[in-house]
Amino acid sequence: MNASYPKVLVADDDRIVRRIVVAKLSGLGYEMTEAQDGREALDLLEGGHVPDLVITDSLMPRVNGLQLVRALRESADPALSELPVIMLTSRRGERDVIEGLKTGLDDYVTKPFSPDELAARVHTALWRAGKRRPT
Numbered sequence: 377m378n379a380s381y382p383k384v385l386v387a388d389d390d391r392i393v394r395r396i397v398v399a400k401l402s403g404l405g406y407e408m409t410e411a412q413d414g415r416e417a418l419d420l421l422e423g424g425h426v427p428d429l430v431i432t433d434s435l436m437p438r439v440n441g442l443q444l445v446r447a448l449r450e451s452a453d454p455a456l457s458e459l460p461v462i463m464l465t466s467r468r469g470e471r472d473v474i475e476g477l478k479t480g481l482d483d484y485v486t487k488p489f490s491p492d493e494l495a496a497r498v499h500t501a502l503w504r505a506g507k508r509r510p511t
């Protein structure tokens with residue numbers, strides 16, 4: 377991988393959650409972009425703003441996390457269809473997780489989540505995708 381840090385897009389309609397994720401990952405050097413929901417995330421992604429990994433909430437207005445994963449996996453652009461995605465879900469989000477995993481979701485973290493655990497899962501997903509070496 378090149379010298380620059382990986383880029384991560386976080387989509388969540390909860391500003392506090394976005395702030396926690398951005399604080400943790402930018403503190404580790406990741407370049408962060410935020411989206412307020414899946415629609416905004418898709419607009420960024422389809423507009424050519426393609427990060428190395430996406431973290432998405434499951435429950436969001438307009439386009440939810442599962443719909444976002446589906447849209448990416450169905451994309452004709454390999455940069456989007458192969459983009460690693462980690463979903464943030466509630467305890468009751470088992471259905472979304474199962475559907476997401478069937479659709480090509482890479483990993484998930486249940487809210488309330490540990491920022492350290494999320495960072496570790498981001499790191500591993502990037503490593504698996506060949507975008508970062510293990511440390």
Ligand SMILES: [Mg+2]
Pocket residue numbers: 388389390433434435436
């Ligand atoms: Mg939400």
